[in-house]
Amino acid sequence: MLQVRNLHVSIDGQKILRGIDLDVQPGTVHAVMGPNGSGKSTLASVLAGRDGYEIEEGSVTFNGQDLLDMDPEIRAREGVFLAFQYPVEVPGVTTMYFMREAINAVRKHRGQAELSAGEFLKLAREKINPLGMEADMLKRAINEGFSGGEKKRSEIFQMAMLEPKLAVLDETDSGLDIDALKIVADGVNSLRGADRSFVVITHYQRLLNYIVPDYVHVLSDGRIELSGDKNLALQLESRGYGWINDEVVPQAAAGV
Amino acid sequence: MPAIADRTDVYLERFNDALARFADEPTWLLERRKRAMERFLQLGVPSLKHEEYKYTDLSALADGQLLFATQLAGAEAALPSYAAGSSSDRATGAGPQVLGRIPRGARVQSLAEALRSQPDLVQRHLATIADCEDHALSAVNTAFFSDAVVITAERGAVLDEPIQLVFGDGPTGRLPRVLIVAGRNSAVQVVETYAGSGTYWRDAVTEIYAGQNARVDHYRAQVESLDAYHTGRLQASQERDSYVGSFSISFGAAVARNDIGTRLNGSGCECSLDGLYAVRGDQSVDHHTSIDHAMPHCNSHQLYKGVLDDRAKGVFNGKIFVRPDAQKTDAVQSNKNLLLSDESEVNTKPQLEIDANDVRCTHGATIGQLDSEAAFYLQSRGIGAGRARNLLTYAFAADALERIKFAPLREHFEALLLNRFASQES
Incomplete structure (x- = not known):
């Protein structure tokens, strides 16, 4: 589904990613962990098409197409979804209006009929209730005055509405209390399926108790230094990130 | 400067011609027209050197050609959907189209009708609320307007839907004049729409008198031809406990200048002067507002927002006067602008003159990008x-x-x- 090959990215001349390789098969959940500043959020931003990143080398292919060549809205319509680390407040536009525009843009792209107001509302109610939010939220301006937890749940709601093929969750767990974390994780787990993949970016192992990954990758200084299964996350939890730099990187450098 | 004097000659000639048309008008009105003409000849069309007009170039209006020598295209201007509904051709002389049901207790009349049926009221308010002493453009309108729309709501009358006046390409549409008199405890809503095609200058003046505890909601929607000049004045005079709300929409015209003001003559008054302008290409739009707090315990609110694209220019100047008697005044002013291009620009300036000490006046202006x-x-x-x-x-x-x-x-x-x-x- 997603192939990242030797991806080098810089911001304002400063190298952030130094050769990322990542293969995501349909139906799998990949966790990307790493210390602050390792390049996790840059990877998420580049996949979603945020401005300001210089692709110096490498390629990203999504279902056989060159992802980096697409505008952000085309990526979204093709099935890429980014749950923002810091969801943006947009006063003046209701979540309802926003999501209806979005879902119909996606449906149009897929050759499906647009949803009527009634159909949209029915779908929105189905998707919002399991997240512990009221349909009233739809009438509020996008993220305006939302608590941190509400913003993150709103991201999961949007993801559920748009039914992406690849969802990238950028530190969706940061700042959540345990109850909100469970709600978010349940939301993600209910969307897991054979043809939907997730890249879950997180600083903390805690989230992975609830969203159990198939693969765990450790990002350090712009490279994936280590990959493994869910046990790697547990190891990181007990040992911290320090040992990666102390042990794994020198070994790799020495060709061990 | 003789050059300027020469240029206003055209106005004077035209005025002398027009006097014949005004022959049937009462003496007091003729006197007001003459005084306006006199004042205009002294002031002339304001140039960029005039502090109040320094960002808005009206030099094309100086010789009167755009007013007197151009024809409105005559082709029906495309009217906005809300104003294009079925028109009931009401007796307002050669005036604008009047839309909307006229409810009991309200009248919409031509000047001639109003002078017949309620002469005292017309004499009391027409051309007294929008003074011409410092307003050359209002002076032009007062000197030359050929008909007026007089809207009156009698004591206690409540209009629950607006009366719409549509100034399109009609023959008298160049110098629209409107007088709105809301009697004690009445409530009136008026929507004025200005739409045209071609190159011309429209100079509009509306006066509002809000009686004690009256409520007037006024909307002016300016969607003129993009080759037109639009100068507009709205001046209100408010009695005790009255409310006047003004909303100025300015999307059209090559150059638009609106002067919108109210005088709060009694205590307990409230006013909202709000607006939205959206311009692009080489359009320019200029709003000057003025709120005169003469008496205590009055509130005023202002929210003007602007969207500017391409090389468009916007001006907002908000004057608030708080007179010595106007204790407990609460005045809030805000002007916010969104620049969608690098070449668009906005000049915004609050102007507060406060002569009372127990008041709250706040103002803020922002200019930002998407x-x-x-x-x-x-x-x-x-x-x-x-x-x-x-x-x-x-x-x-x-x-x-x-x-x-x-x-x-x-x-x-x-x-x-x-x-x-x-x-x-x-």
């Missing part, structure tokens, strides 16, 4: 770049638009903002 992170957020959900821009532009204007209580008017301009960059939709 939030690129918000645009990316919308795009990341599948919304096209052009559409995202439209949505954010609309969102910027939303709190101003909300103040338009007449839904068809609000919806029309909401849709205009939402479809502004239709060509970029993908």
